[in-house]
Amino acid sequence: MNLKYMYSLLAVIVLFLVSYILAGTGMAFKVLFGIILPYAALLTFIIGFISRIRNWARSAVPFRITTTCGQQKSLPWIKPNAIDNPFSKGAVVIRMFLEIVLFRSLFRNTRLKMKAGPKITYNLEIFLWVGALAFHYAFLTVLLRHLRFFTEPVPILVQLLETVDSFFRIEILYDINQFGLPGVYISGLVLLAAVTYLFLRRVFIPNVKYISLAADFFPLFLIFGIAFTGILMRYVTKIDVVAAKELTMGLVSFHPTIPEGLASIFYVHIFFVSILLVYFPFSKLMHIGGIFFSPTRNMTADTRATRHINPWNYPVHVHTYEEYEDEFREKMVEAGLPVVKQPVETPPEETEKKE
Amino acid sequence: MSDLLKPEELYKTDSRPPRTDWMDTPVEIRRGIACYAGNPKSLEYVGLPNARKWSCFDEDWQLPENWQEIIHEGFKERLEKFRSFKVFMDICVRCGACADKCHFFIGTGDPKNMPVLRAELLRSIYRNDFTRAGKILGKLGGARPMTLEVLREWWYYMFQCSECRRCSVFCPYGIDTAEITMMGRELLNLLGLNIDWIATPVANCYRTGNHLGIQPHAFKDMLEFFQEDIEEITGVLVEPQYNKVGADILFITPSGDVFADPGTYTCMGYMMLFHYLKEKYGFDITWSTYASEGGNFGFFTSHEMMKRLNAKMYAEAKRLGVKWIIGGECGHMWRVINQYMDTMNGPADFLEEPVSPITGTKFENAKSTKMVHITEFTADLIKHGKLELDKSRNDNLSVTFHDSCNPARGMGLLDEPRYVIQNVCNKFHEMPAGTIREQTFCCGSGSGLNAGEDMELRMAGGLPRANAVKSVHESKGVNTLATICAIDRAALPDLMSYWVPEVEVYGVHEMVANALILQGEKDRDTDLRGEPLPGMEDSDE
Known part of the structure; x- marks a missing residue:
């Protein structure tokens, strides 16, 4: 049994049970899960996120250590790789954009096979890239869709997104008699599938399993929980959407209320999201901010053309030419090498400092 | 072993x-993986x-x-x-x-x-x-x-x-x-x-100017030895200049190329190229015994040690009053020069923006650091038709090119050496995609791990590189592995003899010199290694 994921799974199950049971016991816990924790979590997230970013920004960038992934700009007739070996700030912006939006480096991923021969082959391995893209974009879509709960009127763009995202919409006078199925959102299902994939690869690929920490499983289970409770509410238990929005709008307008008729599962959902927000700034999830600060990607590769300044550059001990000549002058003269100072007289025998 | x-x-x-x-x-x-600890005398010498x-x-x-x-x-x-x-x-x-x-x-x-x-x-x-x-x-x-x-x-x-x-x-x-x-x-x-294969070169470099501890008179001796070899092979006496105040350009290359085969042939290649340019175009370049190391094992020790060792390059350029600097074929040396030197020890405002005195090409990509890679320099010469070359002299060589890690991923020097090789050799084949250019594999001995006691590690680490060489050796008949790195030239011969025994390791400028037609040269019948040139196999008799 893999203890690392068991701990995390257990943690998420406990969180589920605690919130599910407590939310059913009365108003006090509904206020806790529906109002107090969301506010506290959001505050923690914002302060935590900003302080992490400031913490990174505080550290110096002494050298321009760009990882060059293509031909440099050198002679005019050699075609440079403008994006992967960016000579200008504009090129860096494009490189970063592709990195952040399309996960370009991950797209290069290869899988190695070692065969008899010996023969080693490297084949393109796009599953991780596809899985990662699916996960992040599905998450983003779900997040944006949820703006419906925090805005009134709902912006046209959010409505448009919902239309694009949904399929299999069978709604007959849905608002009145709730007959049929609300539009099924692709993003929710993709999110669930992608999280499952990311979990399975941590369990079944030996190397990835070996490097995974409990801290790598926890957010996966948590996000699975969030997506799962969301889907459950939408398609199975049919949450009272109007009441849900009353609560969320209350939060946004700083007039929080706990409306009637919200099932416990709703509070679990909100609680999980709150946990994720709190967990975020203290964890590897900060990679969303960190990628912008990665010196191997966000710097130009023109170090020989434009000098980079190291803010803490300090003078160091060097072995000067004078010291060098003083030690070797006689040998240099004898060998016919030019010297600055001529030897004056027969000097005392130099002792070798090293063997 | x-x-x-x-x-x-x-x-x-x-x-x-x-x-x-x-x-x-x-x-x-x-054992076989770990390296020996640094010699205390070496640590003491540089104050570690x-x-x-x-x-x-x-x-x-x-x-x-x-x-x-x-x-x-x-x-x-x-x-x-x-x-x-x-x-x-x-x-x-x-x-x-x-x-x-x-x-x-x-x-x-x-x-x-x-x-x-x-x-x-x-x-x-x-x-x-x-x-x-x-x-x-x-x-x-x-x-x-x-x-x-x-x-x-x-x-x-x-x-x-x-x-x-x-x-x-x-x-x-x-x-x-x-x-x-x-x-x-x-x-x-x-x-x-620390490990001794790093600490002692660092101490040597601090004291004598190079990792191998070659003292100035011995440095000149070694180059003189190459002069004799070159004269024997080509009939031409090349005369390098040392520590020359007022020279146009300073040349700095890893001392490994002065010291051991097959790097020595690359060193001879530089000497022949510079001689050719001097005779034909009045090119004025000097070697330095004080800044006689391109590589920087300080880089494998600490940022401070890197700076202390690197300082000699600009100091010597300033003392000699040269206009700019050319750097030889070396891997991590170029990461240091490209991404660190100007920041650490610049600004080099006492130098001029590099312009090739022969072609007039401005090396704008090096206008601040003022140091040009020799393959950038030579590629420019070839492009402008400034070198007389007989490619067929390298016809015994079926060449593939090993991108050294640092010039590839810390610089992006990928096409310049390829251009040079393809202009001095007729047979050139790339290794499989995924093992070249920015995805190139290390020789397995970089960053100071080129010791003797960690041979198992080196042979294991070099496996992916060697295996890619093996694939073109078997499919294309490649017998020559060209590199632009002195550590490669020291490490790859061992690696090749272990995994792909029929492949020899060459520096790019060795092949340039094989093809380069010197003024007044005799009919050459061997290459720089004393091996018969194509068609000359029987001329020994």
């Missing part, structure tokens, strides 16, 4: 991680701390009493001084994309050679010492306290990384294990934990 495993024993196709978690798997420092005689196989490493505090403070200081370090400690998600990208992991199958785990060795301490989550969650959050066992692990694995940066190409966040290893080695150096 007598107790070295045979290639078929070393090649493991079924490496699986151990059953125990990596934090619970104690490190076993093995805790110089003493010790060995990694000893029980007692003779550490300072407060070693944990030294590591903690050193860690803290570096987190503030290097944003790369702090960000890379924080943002890894352990996706595993880097795992099978490391030549040392591929070759050894040791899971702690996966770049992600190499970094986790440090990250686990970082979390424990510097993050709240790590303090609260402990091992669950991937944190652990610093112990002797951890220190031994650091030492073992920080010297099983050649800082080649291949993993950083694939990392979605650009996490660069070279940075991690550099910080790890800096921290280890605070406790006097």
Whole structure:
């Protein structure tokens, strides 16, 4: 049994049970899960996120250590790789954009096979890239869709997104008699599938399993929980959407209320999201901010053309030419090498400092 | 090399991680993998701390009493001084994309050679010492306290990384294990934990100007020896200039090329090229015995040591009053020059923006650092038709090109050497995609690991490179592995004789010199190695 994921799974199950049971016991816990924790979590997230970013920004960038992934700009007739070996700030912006939006480096991923021969082959391995893209974009879509709960009127763009995202919409006078199925959102299902994939690869690929920490499983289970409770509410238990929005709008307008008729599962959902927000700034999830600060990607590769300044550059001990000549002058003269100072007289025998 | 495993024993196709978690798997420092400790005299000479005689196989490493505090403070200081370090400690998600990208992991199958785990060795301490989550969650959050066992692990694995940066190409966040290893080695150096193959070259370089400790008169002697060889082969006496005040250009190359075959042939190549240019165009270039090292083993010690050794280049250029500098074929040397030198020891405002005196080409990409790579310089000469070349003299060579890690991923010098090779050789074949250009594999001996006692590590680490050579050797008949790195020229011959015995290692400028038609040369019947030229195989009789 893999203890690392068991701990995390257990943690998420406990969180589920605690919130599910407590939310059913009365108003006090509904206020806790529906109002107090969301506010506290959001505050923690914002302060935590900003302080992490400031913490990174505080550290110096002494050298321009760009990882060059293509031909440099050198002679005019050699075609440079403008994006992967960016000579200008504009090129860096494009490189970063592709990195952040399309996960370009991950797209290069290869899988190695070692065969008899010996023969080693490297084949393109796009599953991780596809899985990662699916996960992040599905998450983003779900997040944006949820703006419906925090805005009134709902912006046209959010409505448009919902239309694009949904399929299999069978709604007959849905608002009145709730007959049929609300539009099924692709993003929710993709999110669930992608999280499952990311979990399975941590369990079944030996190397990835070996490097995974409990801290790598926890957010996966948590996000699975969030997506799962969301889907459950939408398609199975049919949450009272109007009441849900009353609560969320209350939060946004700083007039929080706990409306009637919200099932416990709703509070679990909100609680999980709150946990994720709190967990975020203290964890590897900060990679969303960190990628912008990665010196191997966000710097130009023109170090020989434009000098980079190291803010803490300090003078160091060097072995000067004078010291060098003083030690070797006689040998240099004898060998016919030019010297600055001529030897004056027969000097005392130099002792070798090293063997 | 007598107790070295045979290639078929070393090649493991079924490496699986151990059953125990990596934090619970104690490190076993093995002979054949680990390098000997730094000579105390070398450490003392350059003022590195805790110089003493010790060995990694000893029980007692003779550490300072407060070693944990030294590591903690050193860690803290570096987190503030290097944003790369702090960000890379924080943002890894352990996706595993880097795992099978490391030549040392591929070759050894040791899971702690996966770049992600190499970094986790440090990250686990970082979390424990510097993050709240790590303090609260402990091992669950991937944190652990610093112990002797951890220190031994650091030492073992920080010297099983050649800082080649291949993993950083694939990392979605650009996490660069070279940075991690550099910080790890800096921290280890605070406790006097270094390897002799780095520490002694550093001390040598500080004192004599080069890693090999060649004193000025001996340096000249060695080049004179090459002069004789060149005269014998070509009938032309080339006359290099040394320490010449007022020369136009200063030339600096790794001392390895002065010292040992097959680098020596590359060195002869430079001498012949410069002679040709001097005779034909009045080119005025000088060698220096004081700045007689292109490479920089300080880079493998600490940022400070890198700066101390590198300082000689600009100091000598200033003293001699040259206009700009040409640098020879070397790998990590060029990472230092391209990404560090100007920042550390510049601005080089006493030099001029480099312009080729022969073609008039402005090297605008080097206008601040004022140092040009010899293959940039030579490619420009060839493009302008300034060299008379007889490619057919290299027809015995079927060439492939090994991109050295640092010029590839710390510079992007990819097409210049290829252009030169293809203009001096008729037969050129690329190795498979995924093993060249920015995805090139290390020789397995970079970053100061080119010692004798870690031969198993080197042969394992060089496996992916050697295997790619083998594939073109078998499919295209390649018999020549060209490089632009002195460590490659020292390391690859061993690697080739181990995995692909029929392939020889060449420097690019050796092949240039083979093809270069010198004024007044005799009918050459051998190449620089004394091997018969194509069609001359019977002319010995």
